[in-house]
Amino acid sequence: MTDAADAPVEPVASADRHRPLIGVVIVGAFAAVLAIGLCALPRERAELPAIAREAMTIALPQWGTTEPVNEIVYGSRGFDTFGETFLLLAAVVSVMTLGRQRETRNEYVGEASAGLAEQQRDDPHSRTDSEEGEARQAEEREQDDSSTTDQESREPEAAPDDADDDPLGQPAPERAAGMTVIVRVAARTAAVPLSVAAIYLAAWGYSPGGGFPAGAALAGVILLLYTALGHRAVGKVVRPTVLEPLELFGAAAIIAVGVIGLLRRGSLFANWVRLAEPETIRSGGTLQLFSAGELIEVGTGLTIAIFALLGTEHDWTPDESGGDQSSDGSDRSDGSDGSDASQPSGGHRQGGGS
Amino acid sequence: MIVANYLVAGAVLCLGLFTVLTQRNLIKIVLGLSLMESSTYLLLVSLAYRHGSTAPVLLSPPKGEGQTALAHGNVADPVLQNFCLTAIVIGVAITAVFLTVVVRLAQHYRSIDADDIRDLRG
Numbered sequence: 001m002t003d004a005a006d007a008p009v010e011p012v013a014s015a016d017r018h019r020p021l022i023g024v025v026i027v028g029a030f031a032a033v034l035a036i037g038l039c040a041l042p043r044e045r046a047e048l049p050a051i052a053r054e055a056m057t058i059a060l061p062q063w064g065t066t067e068p069v070n071e072i073v074y075g076s077r078g079f080d081t082f083g084e085t086f087l088l089l090a091a092v093v094s095v096m097t098l099g100r101q102r103e104t105r106n107e108y109v110g111e112a113s114a115g116l117a118e119q120q121r122d123d124p125h126s127r128t129d130s131e132e133g134e135a136r137q138a139e140e141r142e143q144d145d146s147s148t149t150d151q152e153s154r155e156p157e158a159a160p161d162d163a164d165d166d167p168l169g170q171p172a173p174e175r176a177a178g179m180t181v182i183v184r185v186a187a188r189t190a191a192v193p194l195s196v197a198a199i200y201l202a203a204w205g206y207s208p209g210g211g212f213p214a215g216a217a218l219a220g221v222i223l224l225l226y227t228a229l230g231h232r233a234v235g236k237v238v239r240p241t242v243l244e245p246l247e248l249f250g251a252a253a254i255i256a257v258g259v260i261g262l263l264r265r266g267s268l269f270a271n272w273v274r275l276a277e278p279e280t281i282r283s284g285g286t287l288q289l290f291s292a293g294e295l296i297e298v299g300t301g302l303t304i305a306i307f308a309l310l311g312t313e314h315d316w317t318p319d320e321s322g323g324d325q326s327s328d329g330s331d332r333s334d335g336s337d338g339s340d341a342s343q344p345s346g347g348h349r350q351g352g353g354s
Numbered sequence: 355m356i357v358a359n360y361l362v363a364g365a366v367l368c369l370g371l372f373t374v375l376t377q378r379n380l381i382k383i384v385l386g387l388s389l390m391e392s393s394t395y396l397l398l399v400s401l402a403y404r405h406g407s408t409a410p411v412l413l414s415p416p417k418g419e420g421q422t423a424l425a426h427g428n429v430a431d432p433v434l435q436n437f438c439l440t441a442i443v444i445g446v447a448i449t450a451v452f453l454t455v456v457v458r459l460a461q462h463y464r465s466i467d468a469d470d471i472r473d474l475r476g
Contacts, residue, residue, distance in 0.1 A: 038397075
């Protein structure tokens with residue numbers, strides 16, 4: 001990919017733009033048409049559309065909610081939300097399918113590093129065969145580019161499983177898969193009110209609704225804990241066997257709410273629950289159920305998508321490096337030659353570190 | 355002067371489109387697509403705005419009036435606000451898929467330059 005043997009072998013893209021003049025012409029023409037259209041849109045003094053006025057008037061009598069936006073999201077335009085939810089589900093499935101690792105999957109992130117720690121604990125001075133050693137070194141360099149030079153001088157000691165077991169007051173950064181004790185305490189402290197706020201948003205928040213933001217906030221709490229405490233801290237929850245059934249349960253609950261409405265009231269997502277007093281936890285009829293389904297769906301969906309993305313990091317295509325892999329045309333011949341000449345065997349990054 | 359918001363949304367959309375058309379870096383192309391998505395949020399929320407309106411919430415009506423009066427009052431368009439919520443979730447989903455594709459492409463081709471990814475070329 002690069003010519004010089006000692007150049008970094010990170011995936012790079014050329015800095016220059018691709019045919020900017022044609023781009024300017026196309027985008028300019030598009031912008032002109034767009035501007036004409038945008039100027040013809042209704043302005044701030046236009047009448048509210050009939051559908052919006054309808055939603056305002058039926059929100060309280062028909063759905064028992066004081067939040068017309070939620071009435072639209074989960075009620076009168078519930079089918080839109082249904083489609084959007086299953087688009088999210090389809091996206092999550094796509095992300096997982098594309099990001100599926102070759103190894104057996106028990107966690108989304110951290111299998112390689114967990115195995116590495118165990119290996120070092122069992123046999124700190126293990127000398128594996130050259131190919132594995134090179135692969136490990138390459139991966140280590142990928143994780144921490146700064147440690148390439150003095151790798152031998154500071155003998156790595158296996159980090160404790162739990163970041164809290166790492167003794168305090170060390171001069172060096174703490175080695176466990178977590179951040180410093182200050183960040184860990186802050187994250188643990190913040191996680192509790194954030195989780196409560198997220199649940200409150202979905203359950204109460206003046207009126208039904210709020211499943212989307214609440215789900216996003218819950219996914220954020222999980223990410224916060226993951227960032228601060230490391231993957232082992234969230235590993236009990238953030239694993240496919242927990243999240244994937246949970247997400248499908250949320251999706252099934254949404255379908256059930258819609259279909260029961262169809263069977264009992266004659267239209268999909270019609271309200272079939274007795275309306276409670278507005279501004280109470282049970283107000284809004286099926287809106288609250290739909291919102292709860294969304295909370296599960298969005299919370300788990302976002303978490304799965306993010307962790308599946310994070311988990312793809314150790315799955316690079318093996319570089320057979322005989323040059324036979326780069327079967328495509330002459331465009332890449334420079335790069336292939338460069339890397340071939342630098343190192344005939346032992347992985348793509350070999351040339352970069354030496 | 356809400357039309358200024360519309361035009362800014364259009365400008366952001368064009369900026370994203372220009373990025374998608376002219377960049378070779380796949381990450382920047384995904385950023386351009388995200389920018390195009392974001393412009394729709396601005397457009398939808400601006401379209402929902404009405405001069406001097408309140409939020410479409412049937413709470414605490416002005417004194418002497420009931421909640422039904424509030425339903426006929428001057429409020430922002432709740433349907434378009436709903437569309438904005440929908441657009442946000444779809445934007446997240448699409449960005450996640452695109453990023454995964456980019457990660458896979460980077461792992462397979464060891465490059466995120468769109469010029470290097472030519473296996474589908476006829």
